[in-house]
Amino acid sequence: MTDSSSGSDASPPGKIWFVGAGPGDPDLITVKGRDLLRRAGAILYAGSLVDRAATRYAPPDCEIRDSKDMTLEEMVDWLCERAGRHALVVRLQTGDPALYGTLIEMTRPLTAAGIDWAVVPGVSSAMASMAAAGETMTLPEVTQTVILTRTAGRTPMPEGEDLESLAAHHCTLCVYLSATLIDEVQRALRAAGWRDDAPILVVQKASWPDEEKIVRGTLSDIKQKCRDEKIGSQAMIVASPTLGSAEWETLARSKLYDPAFSHRYRRASEAA
Ligand code: SAH
Numbered sequence: 001m002t003d004s005s006s007g008s009d010a011s012p013p014g015k016i017w018f019v020g021a022g023p024g025d026p027d028l029i030t031v032k033g034r035d036l037l038r039r040a041g042a043i044l045y046a047g048s049l050v051d052r053a054a055t056r057y058a059p060p061d062c063e064i065r066d067s068k069d070m071t072l073e074e075m076v077d078w079l080c081e082r083a084g085r086h087a088l089v090v091r092l093q094t095g096d097p098a099l100y101g102t103l104i105e106m107t108r109p110l111t112a113a114g115i116d117w118a119v120v121p122g123v124s125s126a127m128a129s130m131a132a133a134g135e136t137m138t139l140p141e142v143t144q145t146v147i148l149t150r151t152a153g154r155t156p157m158p159e160g161e162d163l164e165s166l167a168a169h170h171c172t173l174c175v176y177l178s179a180t181l182i183d184e185v186q187r188a189l190r191a192a193g194w195r196d197d198a199p200i201l202v203v204q205k206a207s208w209p210d211e212e213k214i215v216r217g218t219l220s221d222i223k224q225k226c227r228d229e230k231i232g233s234q235a236m237i238v239a240s241p242t243l244g245s246a247e248w249e250t251l252a253r254s255k256l257y258d259p260a261f262s263h264r265y266r267r268a269s270e271a272a
Contacts, residue, residue: 013115014041014087016079018097018107020122021050024208026057028128033120041086044078050094072102076109083115095124099148100176124148126174129203129236133214137172139242141252145171151178151185167192172240179204179235182223189219189239196220199243204235216243 017036022028029037037043037057045055047066055064063082067075075091082089093101097119110117126148130137137146147166151157167173167189175185179202189198200222204213217225219239226235245251 013080013083013113014085014089016083016089016091016110016115016117017120018091018093018101018103018117019120020096020124021045021092021094022123023095023125023128023206024050024211025128028123028207029057030120030122033122036088036090036120037092039088040090041088042082043090043092044075044082045092046094050092055092072105076106079106080110080113080115083110093122095128096122099124100150123207125176125203125206125236126238128206129174129201129238132203132206132212133201133216133238134246135201135238135240136242136245137174137240139245139251140254142241142245143171145169146174147171148174148176150176151181151188153177153181163188164191167194167239170194170241172238172242175237175239178237179226179231179233182226182237185237185239186219186223194219194239198239198241201238201240201243202226202231202235203238204229204231204233206236 019033019036020030021033022030034057037055038059040058040062042063042065043055043058044065044067045052047068052066058064065078070078079089079091091106095101097103098121103119107117138144147169149161149163149166151163163173163175163185170193178185190196196219198219200217200219202215202217202222202225204215205211213229213231215222215225215229215231
């Protein structure tokens, strides 16, 4: 396979692909991502969150390294060095690389070093959490908006993006990196006028074979339920007026499938 062969001193540096591994289940990587892993000369993976099984697609001679004990500078150096030796190098990241993934901090030094790079998107954990619970993020006449956010941890939130302000929209909120800060999520939602019986969903390790946990509760009892279930990290908190809609007695119809509604691909039926 030419792509994973070692280059001579004269050959240009290889290309670095930032590949979204998906939320945990190795089958949830994209076909394009999997094909790149199959041809990779070296893979640097985010071990703390990406199941090592995601590297099972790598060829036998591939150099595979877990990045969990590396600084950003060490990761960039590692990638640059491997790009000097391999035509194809993969940085495998959890979920989608564009969400809380230090993508730009890594690509800027690569560009400065003249190394070509590209991104393959991945299934983000917010999508996997909704899929696990059989829930929808949008529903006609309920909410048509999704906010992907987090609470301030060591990374402060920019002005105007505190959870209380965002929650005032009463749309679907997917809160990353905040499982240990559920108090703050509760406080912010209450301050924004969410009722104590508003449904809240927490999914830990969405899509991980045998490890996924789904916790359903309300704004008032979700903290205790998460404590009972020992939810600590790798969990997504979802607050949404759509939660539980599978059980509702009535639902506004989606206009797209309404017989009275014409669109590009279908004419409204005469009878409707
Ligand atoms: N780029 C990733 C997010 C990285 S930040 C993505 O697109 O999903 C890490 C946070 O993502 C965790 O704190 C948790 O909130 C969430 N997360 C990652 N994997 C998860 C999973 N399998 N189930 C639930 N939440 C997950």
